[in-house]
Amino acid sequence: MTANLAGRRALVTGAASGIGYATAEMLARCGATVALNDLATNPALEPAVQKLTSQGLKVIAAPGNVGDPDDVIRMMNAAVNAIGGLDYLINNAATPGTRLSIPPADMDIQGEVFWDKLLDVNLLGPYRCIRAAKKYLKLSGGAVVNVASTAAFGGGGSSTAYATTKAGLVLMTRELAKGLGPEIRVNAIAPGWVTGTNWDCSWAPEEAAAAAKALPLGRVGEPGDFAEVILFLCASGGYITGQTIIVDGGLLA
Template sequence: MITADLGGKVALVTGGASGIGLATVELLAANGCAVAINDLARNPRLEAEVARLSASGHRVAAAPGDVGNMDEVEAMVAAVIARFGRLDYLVNNAATPGTSKPIPVDDFATMDEAFWAKLVNVNQIGPYRCVKAAAAHLKAAKGAIVNVASTAGLAYGASSSVYASTKAAIILLTKEWAYALGPEVRVNAIAPNVVDGSGWDCRFDPQAMAATIARMPLKRAGKPADYAETIFYLLAGAPYVTGQTIVMDGGGVR
C-alpha cells in the first residue's frame, strides 16, 4: 500500500459512502487528508461512515448532495470550503447504473428517454457540475481531480449501452478538463472493470462473471481498495500525469 503525508490537504469524494468511493475516503484519511464524504442525503450509510471514521480519529465530514442537481452541488462545495477552508482533491465517483440487472443492447424500450436522461444527468453532467463548482478552489490549491470512469466506456460491456456511453464521455472529458484546468490542476481517470464490493444493486450473471474473471491474468475481480490505491496515486503523486485514463481490468481477457 502506497502512502504519503497529506496533512493539510482536503478532498471531496462523491459517492463516498460505499464501494470505491469509501475505500478512497479511507485511504486518504489514513494518510492525514481531511475528507468531505458526499452521498445522497437520504443514504443512511453516509452518517454511519462519517461517525465510524471520526471515531477512529480521522478528519471527515458529511457533504450530502445530489450530483444530479447543480444547486445542491454548489451548496456542497461551499460547505466543504466553509468547513475546511480549501479544496485540494476532487474524486468524481458518484454514478448510477439505473437498473438492477443488465439490459440487452437491443432493448430500446427499456432504455427509453427517461432512462437516458437519468444516467446522463448523474453520470455525465454530474461530474461536470462538481468540476465547475470546485474549479477555482482546486486551481488555488494546485490540486488534482480523478474521475471514476469504467471499462464500459471502452466497449468492454456494461449494465447498459446508455451507461457505457456516459462512461465513454467521462473518458473524453478527462482529457478536455486536463486542458481546461491545466497547468494548475491535473485531471485523470481510472476505468475499473469488475468490482468485488461495489455496493451497487445491479447484478450480473455469476457464471458469466466467473468465466470473465478466469480469463484475466490476475484471476480475480478488483476490490475497492485496489482502485482506491490508483486514485490515491493520481491525486497525491503523478506530478507529470494529466489527461490520462488508467485501465484497471486485471490485465484484460482473451
C-alpha cells in the same frame, strides 16, 4: 500504498460505499481531511462517516445530489468551507439506473427518462462538481480524478447508456485537462469488475467467479485496488494529466 497528505483536503462523491468509501478512507489514513459526499437519503452515509471518525480520521459528511445543479454548488461550498479548502476532487458518484444488465438491442427499456437520469448523474454530475470546485482547486494547484469504467472502451457494463456516459467522461477528462491546466490536473481511472460494493446492478456470484477465472490476475478487483490508483493520481503523478488509467486485472487484455 501510502503518502503524507497532512494538511491536504479532499472531497469524494459517492463515498458512502464501494470505491468511493475505500478512497475516502485511504486519503484520510494518509492524513488528509476528507468530505464524504453521497445522497442525503442514503442511509449508509452517516454510518460511513462515523466509522471513520471513530478511528480518529478527519472526515465529514457532505450530503448532496450531483444530479441537481443547484445542490452541487451548495454542497461544494459547504464542504470546502468546512474542511478549509480543496486539493483533491474525486468524482465517483454514478448510477446504472437498472438492477439488471440491459442488452444493447433492448432500446425500449433505454428510453428518454432512462438516458436523462444516467446523463444527469454520470456525465453532467462530474462536470458540475468540477465547475463548482474550479476556483478552490486553482488556489491549491489541485487534482481531479474521475471514475469512468472499462465499459467506456468496449461497451457492455449495465447498458448502452451507461457505457456511453462513461465514454463521455473519458473524453471530458481530456478536454478539461487542457482547459484547466496548468493549475489543475484532471485524470480518470477505468475500473473493470469490482466486488465488495453495493452497486445497484449486482452481478451473480457465478458471473463474478467466471470473470475471475478469465482475468490474467485471477481475481475480481476490490475497492481498495482502485483507491490506490486514485491516491497515486492525487498525491503523485505530477506530470500526468488528461489520462485515463485502466484498472481491470487485465480484462481488456
